Amino acid sequence: MSVSADTITAAPSSRWSLSRLAHDHNFLGLLFLLPAAVFLLVFLTYPLGLGVWLGFTDTRIGRAGVFVGLENYELLWEDQIFWLSVFNTILYTTVASVLKFALGLWLALILNERLPFKAFFRAIVLLPWVVPTVLSAIAFWWIYDAQFSIISWALQRMGLIDAPINFLGDATNARASVIAANVWRGIPFVAISLLAGLQTIPPSLHEAATLDGATSWQRFRYITLPMLTPIIAVVMTFSVLFTFTDFQLIYVLTRGGPLNATHLMATLSFQRAIPGGQLGEGAAIAVAMIPFLLAAILFSYFGLQRRRWQQGGAD
């Protein structure tokens, strides 16, 4: 305020325009937005565009590329490993997301019951999600060890199997193992988010339905599920998105092996681009993920719209 007091005496006309600027929403808005906007334009929008452009070039590490049109994509079209990675990614995402949703919803329903030490349970349930993925994946690596796996040992002691399970050496086992590790990490996020949604459902609805003689399954099917649908849509979109673009878990556990059976598009893109040096081809694989992501984002957008409408709020 002292600044404007100074400008009053100094130059009345400039004070007038300054104060008008200081009250102009558009100008102030842009000014306040500037740091974030610059950051995101330089480090997010530009690289996104650069990535698409790289997909059309034959850039390698240490050598600027030239425009080669669709050559990278034509090569990928013929590439068995690429299609295998697409298949793996879809399989991984579908199976892991379904499991995460089913188990997460189940855990959320359990945690929504009357329980002693509920806050404590809720807190420790989230731990797998808090811990760095790479570090918990290393723990899984040890749990999945071909010789000294604790799971194999326990099953052998129970007499269920004869030889140790080759968790990461066999294609089917490796796929199941990485999916299990991903589900382990994803359940807490789904459960705690859905729990937050469950707690917004008014208990009076359940009471009314119980009085009308509804069974617990009917109450779940006709009250809980419809009330929860919008938040399920959003949570699952996030979950699908992050599972689809997963990199860390695979990189730690299998690096795409055995025989590329667990290569996801993200790990293949990394392998071709950074150790392989083919930045252009890696970028093309990354770009090939975008259509799937767009589909997920559109899904999320309509989920959000519906939620606003349900709350009766203006957007």
Next chain:
Amino acid sequence: MSASTQTAPVREPLVGDEGGMGYLERLPRRLVTVYLPLFVFLFVLLFPFYWMAITAIKPNAQLTDYNNYSPFWVVEPTLDHIRYLLFETSYPGWLVNTIIVAVAATFVSLVTSVFAAYAIERLRFRGARFVGLAIFLAYLVPPSILFIPLALMVFNFGIYDTKLALIFTYPTFLVPFCTWLLMGYFRSIPYELEECALIDGASRWQILMKVLLPLSVPGLISAGIFAFTLSWNEFIYALTFIASSENKTVPVGVLTELVRSDVYEWGSLMAGALIGSLPVVILYSFFVEHYVSSMTGAVKE
């Protein structure tokens, strides 16, 4: 472990026999429908941590000798693995790097996000809604499709293999997240407070600094904790942009330097994973509510 899973179903009919009537079956029923699944969930979710911890303090002789020692317990716990980790590897340096990078990236992201969220939510300039949507979409852009072009940019800027590379790139996922979270938080603060301040002649800057920010401290803590955890856990950028051992972060360092070709030193690996997880777990345990609210808030808003 297997013993206790089996006892629960065995105990259940015993209690059920005492009651007999439908209403009195509530406790045994709850045992099967609530407590047993909860116990299994907790066991599965927490076992890897237990396994990590117990491996980290096992002497090498017991580590793989399941016949003579029960794998679930440790007879003579040792701190050798931790000592090796702290004094004979670059681990302490990686910890310091991770702290520096996470704190700096969180700070930068919080400051820019506060201004951006205030502009979008309160100044309501033309196009604010569009920018809000764009921020949300930016949050959905995954690092796995950005790391190749970013690697090229980082190299051209001459910050390859420095902490700056990470401090500049982490906000790409932190700023959208924090902005989105703070927008939701600002929305919950009554606009009337701001109007009062405006009538009293406060500038927008003063309103933000003296009215809005003091009221949003919980939101700022939530966003800060979450951003710190996200930067601590980040992997693909740190793996791609950092080459030399002394600049690595904990997740990358543990994976690329502690894992040697043939012999896996599981003890020190697990100790590394455990110590690397501790800072975020401790932070989390102090701010559970903030953490949960930021996670669910981001989904709900």
